[in-house]
Amino acid sequence: MRFLLSSILLILVSCGSYPKKQNFKEVTSEKVEIYNPYFSDSTKDYVYKADIKVFKNSFSGIFIVKKLSEARHRIVFTTELGNKLFDFEFQQENFKINQILPEMDKKVLINVLKRDFFALIEEKPFAINSYSKDDLRMSESELLGKKHYYLFVKGALERIVRTANGKEKVTFLFSGINDNIASEIQILHHGIKLEIKLKAL
Amino acid sequence: MNRLLYLLFLVCTTSFAQTQMNNTEATELQSKVKSLAETTKTITADFVQYKHLDFLSDDIVSTGKLSFKSPDLVKWAYVKPFEYSVLFKDDMLYINNEGKKNEVDIGSNKMFKQLNKLISSSVTGDMFNTEEFNISYFNKGSDTEVHFSPKDKKFAKYIKEFHILFNADAEVSEVKMIEPSNDYTHIVFSNRLTNQNLSDAVFAQ
DSSP states (O other): OHHHHHHHHHHHHHHSOHHHHTTOEEEOSSOOOOOOOTTOOTTOOEEEEEEEEETTEEEEEEEEEEEEETTEEEEEEEOTTSOEEEEEEEETTEEEEEEEOGGGOOHHHHHHHHHHHHHHHOOSOOOSEEEEETTEEEEEEEETTEEEEEEEETTEEEEEEEEETTEEEEEEEEEEEETTEEEEEEEEESSSSEEEEEEEO | OHHHHHHHHHHHHHHHHOEEOOHHHHHHHHHHHHHHHHHOOEEEEEEEEEEEOTTSSSOEEEEEEEEEETTTEEEEEEEESSOEEEEEETTEEEEEETTEEEOOOOTTHHHHHHHHHHHHHHHHTOOOOTTTEEEEEEEETTEEEEEEEEOSHHHHTTOSEEEEEEOTTSOEEEEEEEOTTSOEEEEEEEEEEESOOOOGGGGOO
């Protein structure tokens, strides 16, 4: 009986939404918009040094993002020596592979990268719900069919969290923010051993 | 009329700037490069790398130092805007990424190995290999630009052409790797020193 009760309790707790687990309260009074400014300026070349840890391997390269026009982004990854490893393009949610190294041409990997990069570049995701706690604001949206929570600290986007069943799956951290540029970005996967660290050049 | 003049000007300057070499001149360059290579034991040079992607507003610029030791030890050490070096040794790549060492060869570097082989070869003088490349020679003032387009179809999928610029002394002064998309990596060498004593530590892993 006690086991049953604690099981029910556990289920109730684990079913709680991500913001509620973080003690955020739902905001119902105002219409909230989400804005991710970090790859939004089409006059800028966004160039980052990337360090990637995947399972026990680590490698690095140059990560390049360019906003070509409204809702159209090009994402290219090269080695330090200049060889292209992949060249992707987003037109809103539509994803196109311009070029990829045969060794990287794996469906699973491409899907992971596609989801991660879409979360980086999507500027105005639709806010389904919004929550607040002190001077923190959290907004819920859906990207490519998955729940994402946007955390704003004093108005600045510091974190995006992708969840499944209320649990964090992937965390995007933005820091060193100045003039709508995040000088450091981390993409941390919790389910698989994958870590992407980007440092603005 | 203005347009016509401009066009004429353009045609003239391009044809002045780059004319195809005749066979005698090409053979002469080949033997010059070869004899220089035979006496070259070490090279150090500074380099500036321009990565050109058509969709970007500016090229991505990085700088560093190249070290070469005959017959085929080559190290590229980037200094700015990041510290990164890659040493080609015994068909391996030894990477030092801001202090973190790695020996992992991610496949793409295969083509850089090829380029590297090409640069090493240009020093040893036996790069004018018509089995591997279609080769054409151009005069550029006192310099010579040689275009190598790979015959191997797999390789050609990554690199459309290599352009190597030789100065009047038959030294490699610039290298350009052009991708099939016409994006390219352009490397310009300066402060070249040959046959200086180069410590083995430079090529330690």
